[in-house]
Amino acid sequence: MDFLTSSFQAVFEKIVDYTIGAAARHMGYLIHYQKNVDNLRNEVDELKDVRDSVQQKVEAAQSNVEEIEAKVKRWLTSAEEITEEVKKFFEVGRRANLKTRYQLGRRAHKLGLAVKDIKNKGTFQKVGHRVPIQGGTTISTKGYEDFESRNLIFDGVMEALKDDNIRAIGVCGMGGLGKTMLVGKVATQAIADKLFERIVTVVVSQTPNLKQIQKDIAKELGLKFQDEDTDFQKAHLLCERLKKEKILLIIDDIWNKIILEDFGISFGDDRKGSKLLLTSRFRDVLDKDMDAEKIFQVEVLSNDEAKFLFVKIVGDFAETLNFQSTMVEVVKECAGLPIAITTVANTLKNQRNPNVWKDALQQLKSANPTLIKGMHKEVYTSIKFSYNFLSKEAQYLFLFCSSFEEDMVIRIDLLWRYLVGLDFFEDVYKMEQVRNRVHTLVEILKDSSLLLEGDTSNTFKMHDVIRDVAIHIADKEKKMLTIRSSDDSEKWSNMKKMKDSIGIALFEAKFSELPERLECPHLNFIILGDKENSLPIPNHIFEGAKNLKVLVLMRLSLPLPSSLSLLQNLQTLALLKCESEDLALIGELKNLKALVLVGSEIQQLPIGIRQLTHLQLLDLRRCTELEAIPSNVLSNLKNLEEIHMNRSFNQWQVDGENTERSNARVSELDNLLRLTTLCMHIPNPNILPNALLFDRLVRYEILIGPNWDWDREWDWDWDSISLVEIEISRTLKLNLDRSFQEEAGIKILLKSCEYLHLAPGKGIKNILYEVDMEGFPQLKHLYVRDSIEIQYIIDSIEFQCVAFPVLELLSLVNLINLEKICHNQLAMGSFQNLRKLEVRECDNLTFVFSSTLLGCFSQLQEIEIKNCEVMSAIVAMEEKHGIQVDGDIMMDIMDFTQIRSLNLYSLPNLMGFCSDADSQALFNKKENTLQSGHH
Template sequence: MEILVSFASSLLGDGSRILCGSIYSKIRNFSKFRSNLDALEKEMEKLKTRKDDVEQQIETGDKQGKLPTAQVVRWLSEVNKMEADMNSMRTAMEDSTNNASGCCSNCGVRCKLSKQVVDKLNEVAQLLKDADFPAGIVIANHLPVPVEHIPGPSIEGQSTASKNLAMIMDCLWNDEFGRIGVWGMGGVGKTTLVKNLNNKLKSPSSVQPFSIIIWTTVSKDFDLKRVQLQLAERLKLTNVEESPERMAIRLYERFEKEKRFLLILDDVWDAIDLDLLGVPRPEIHKGSKIILTSRTKEVCAQMTTDVDIKVDVLNEEEAWQLFCQNAGKVAMAEPIKSVAVVVAKECCGLPLAIITVGASMRGKAKVELWHDALTALRRSEPIKGIEKKVFTPLKWSYDSLQDEHIKTCFLCCCLYPEDFSIEVSELIRFWFAEGLLDEHQNYEELENRGMAIIESLMDSCLLDLGAQVDTVKMHDVVRDVAIWIACSMEDGSKSFIRSGIALKHWPENDLLKSSRRLSFVNNEMTKLPDWELQCSQATTLLLRGSRFLEKVPYSFLQGFQVLRVLDLSGSCIKSLPLSLLQLGELRALILSGCSDLKELPPLKGLGKLQILDCCGTRIKALPEGIENLTNLRQLDLSYTPHLKTIRAGALYRLSNLESLNMRRSGYWWGAKEKVEMGQAPFEELLHLERLIVLYIDLSIIPHSSSEDYITWIRRLRKFGVFVKDYGPGDNAIENSERAFIRPRHFVRRHLSLKNYNLSAVRQSWWLLINATSVDIYGCSYINLMLENLAMLSHTVGSFAGLKSLTIGKSKYGFQPGVGRGGSQFDLLPNLEHLYLYSLDFLESISDLGDFLGLRFSKLRLLEVIGCPRLKYLLPIGGSIQILEELKEIKLKSCEKLEEFFRYDASRQIMALDPVVPNLRMLELNKLPNLKTLCKENESWPSLEQLEILDCNLLRKLPLTIQRANNMKEIRGEQQWWSQLEWDDEYTKSSLQHYFTPIMVNPFVIALN
């Protein structure tokens, strides 16, 4: 070969030697192609091994929060490119080998590949040389990842949780909310919810509003330094072995470098000082947010959250799905499924209980095991795994209650049956009688204290709102935990609870002897033991709801020497034994609803009795010796129609009486000149100096200008005075009273006038001017009364305390007499609720407003029903420009109503400004002539709920696309909705998903 090249070179001369050298190089590469290729493959193996080693160190460093150096990143990129080039070259060689034709072209390709092999061999050698990395492979990471994935179960498919998640997401985008509270009872899934929020923000499809999201768990035993270390680790701060004060400064400086951060503080038990922690306040670091989860709403308040979102339990369908996920296929198998469904329901939607119980039953294919678990759950007995995973975490909420009395108050709530709605007043009364509240406080102070305790328990998610107004209840799992605690106490406060289990016989159980509280509420016992029981420690005996119990044996009560509370309400007892008088420590005797009880034994010996409740009994007279109960503080004689005699002086001596309820008793109070000889007159009540709560029926309002009446009525904190309220067969009026429910603060000082001659009511202004709510129903001379009030205003001023006014069932108009006018100033400046019913002559509310000079500046709710001549509500302009506080309007059965407002040309505000800018709820029913709600192009920006039925001429709603996001629900007939007119189709389509069609039953309409 060399001879051949030399010969060719001599022939071509010096100018061609360079070309020959090139040819020589190519020939040499070609001749060494195989050996070079083998060498390249071996070097590539070394390079791959080194690459694997580098990547392994990078992975290890990543777990330590470290990053590869820039040199390493470039090197790996070059190695990856080299591997790609090698794969391309191998493919080309295979094609060259497989090409059997075209020898010359094949030889040319092989020469080219030979050159590439040599070049790659040199490049690989350089990459191996560069792989020493004297500065190291990884370095500390000073730039944290914006969002880290947090492992946790998904809430996908759970509509309740998804709704809460959407609410939190909305708050994150709303600049008004810098601090967001997420609260709920233990085990409800708050942590799971915010984990899903975090991971949703990490999703590639999510628009990321934050430069960094930081999650930290606070826990019950808050350790400032530990939480600071968590934050420092997430922010990649080094040298963290510093004092909490110095660390707070460093954290604050580091947070300030973030444009917008989101800090999630999970499981907060007490308020955290952000300054001590080292976190900038969201109100200062604009755009940043703090989300905290807590078991109590109180913690959210202490952390001054801008919005609080309560996490509730799952609905039944979601609970069953979650239960099956954890219990497995066995829960769906027959015959287990029917039992499994009930077991799942016993968890009452609490995710922690559902998951734990479901997992404990996983794989158990014997139906007997499921029945056994169900029995244990119903008895509030923790099955295997429940005590540690469910009961103990929930007990932490109980342990966190700061006051031992509050803890006991909480445990008293589990004495009632499962799902039982407890009246708030009854609960507070029970706590007081048990000695859990300060007996030196008066009725109002006790009520305030009791309400504060209830609010605290609700904020801790240990109590929920009950099914009825002014009631509370316990979540079933919380009740199970409370029973578990109450039945295992060793300090003499143990409870024996057998409530709501259809118990038919008194139990023979030694635990009765050592228990302080015995509860047999809502059972089916027909008789009690006729012997003396050894219950010497019992202070509470609850037998309420024993609907088959007719007798309390004499000897039965003899074993309860220290009994403080005896509740027999709702039983069928006809009398009480004289052994009752031996209960010298008795504080509360509750007999409400004992409809067969006609008399009580003499009560003289019960000197410590403070509460006597005879509501709904058939007693005909007050028990003998009641005047000696000088410690009696609460007496309930309401709904006792047979009680028609009260001896003069019988109540006068009850010097400590604070609350007297005689609503719907058979005794009508009247002035002393109007009652029979020997009967108690109304004036006797004025001498009860500690009385602050009173509910009575009057035959006539006492006419007096004496200061004694004024001083007395102002001393009362609550009163309900019902004047000629009912008579024989007056059921219609009783039913109408239940047609609406006023807010609690309005009924604190209530006056009801029904079927009463109002011509002389001027002489009773002392009662009117002190009422917060007044009902006038079926009364004559109402126009004369209004005139008198207008005239009286010049003497006594406005009726500023009145917040609720109801006028109903009147055939008389509000027109003043000849030569008389209305008030020159607003007589009801603080009126918030106005109810008008069955007013045959009312054409406009201005008829009433002109009489009393009303401006409606504080009006929040307006309800008008059955006013057949009503043409419009109010004139707008002049004295009424805007109804700024109005939140709700309810109109029904006003056949002639054509429009809401009649606009005066003198109206000063801009034509398109809404008359009701804050109206949220609108209910319209049976208004066949209603055509317009407001002026053309006027919109009501705050509307959230609409219900419109039988208003077929109403073609347009005051809604725009800009306000569509406020809407929560629109209800009405499908035909009406389809015929509505819109400014544009986009508005209608945006509101369409809020619309729910209502099927109207024509038979029901005919009845109405």
């Protein structure tokens, strides 16, 4: 190549390299055809695993009422499309010859790269987010009456909201007049009239935590503060956010002046029509301190209004001859105060003895209350009367509830855990009995209007006025001392008062400022929450409180005080969201009945816990770092009735397995003959405990198999430490195959469970008969996932019993060999309670229902069918011996009149709802939500 110039030679060499390299690559596609195909198959299998994981998170987020992120939806679509493309590639690949191998090898290589790229992008920190409630938050108006005295104020406030010249509106009146409910009615109407883009409600109360209020407002507006944000930055951010929409900000129950601007609660000069709606017991606070431009005074009810409300609650018998005169006097004693009328009426509504009413009237007249700030004496008198009417147990529970924070939503299953140690119930010794008694007493207090319904089931609240009375009663009767804040130094310094108290509650303490030693010989319970993870709790603090029975410490991040070991009468110890590593002292508390370590960052339970032979409740939920429970600890706790390990320990020792530490074995649970409640995860199905254990369980949440996750729980509010989930149901998540299907324990769980998540494995072709022969008589929800062998959910040739008589939800996902849900006829009563049906990714399912079985599904309200490749109809018209293609349709057996929602998505071969019918007739011309979609 001497004739080439050096520069041309360099170019020439590159061309030759490129040509040879390209040729080599093309030859490689042919030579490495099988390798590329195998690589593609591996990549798509891995993508499926990632997709399934993301899909599970999506379903959990949807169950938590979250909106799925757009990027997650796009990724799932991409994963589905590329999977479909690969599926078509393999179909073509089966017919490959030498001529086409090059092209297919090249295609396999490129598809492999594409699949890998999509797979690598399938990592998401979160898949969904909560959508703000449309229009914002409102206040409950349950029990609101449209009295004339209230309508005048309601109309006035509504007019003021429409007046552009008014920035702040005030509603004032004594406690118990219904100011909050009236403002809630205003908010509801303002949303209906679309006066504001958003309504935000916060409660201030007597001892406000203004930083928390600022945080709550920001949360309602979708504004998230960063940990590093200064107070000034937070105020600036909130102020800017408030300017972006027309907002009604309701600030309820203001007691003293609040400089809102310091916390960024300001709409600026250009308010865009935003307004403040303020409530207070004190007109001066609204007028002089909060600069309300229009103030409305809520007064007591008129005589007629008061009498109407009372009779509505008590019943018409109150107006009969025997009761009427007394009733008029009782109503008069309530002085037109709704809270007083409601409380007294609910106490007397089941009392049909006139003498009881006369005694009630005497009590109301003779009460001599001490003045409570901002409270009308008739309110105190009426609440005290209802309190006197309670049993001793209900009275104690009522007073104990007043020790919780003002406006706190209290979970019943948190409450009873504390009360286990107080021993004030009669003839109650077991956890089950404590739980039931507390539920009963809470219902009694609700019926008496001394407690209010909470935001969710199994929760309640206490009206701030009623709480004030309860605190006063508790204080006067030397029952318990509620210290509202760590700044309340007068109470801390009043050691005589503390000495006589039986209870102290302080949710936002500064542990470093607690007394060095509590001289409280009568103290039964202490509830303390550290406000700012300050310094260690004083080491000797409990030396003078040796009769303590219940101790609750929240957000403790330092070692336990040594004086804890002196509390030999302690029966309940709760450490909530604590970070203390050394828990050895707990082993010395020999009389403990309940040990609650919810949300605590611990890695190992101390071996000394095996000495707690009186322990009845062990609660380790959300101890996500707990990896070690020493062997023979659990088996020694012979009196255990409840074990809770949700999102916690699952590193069970397997016999013959060599590990760094000797951990607890599942078989240890066989020794716990009193166990009735169990929440746990057993990743290895081959190490199940004895069947007798499962037979004793009253409630359980048990995960068996390696790949199960706990359902998403209620969001925890660490600031209020509402750390307990919903009441436990009989839930089983199970990887099932022939190898341990005949296990007696599995059969017991399947027969008794209410919520079943099933991943059928090798050898399982239908659910009923093969999995359970009795028809799942108690099952309410059934989720069947990820099976390559399931052909039918029910094969009624072999199964003749009533199937799923109480089932409410059936969900079938990724059952690629499912041919029919029901094969052959069903016994009458099967599926008679089914409300919702979900079918997704069942690629061999040609239809969902047979026309001859529709009578079994007459209560269906929701149907969702997605991603089923060959489905041609939702309903297949069948005669007794096969699918009816032509001929008359028997409309009398077709009944979908309850359907409210029909969602059909990605069904490429769907020809119609019914294989040979007018779909509209199926729904009896009802208005339904019908949705469909295709890629």
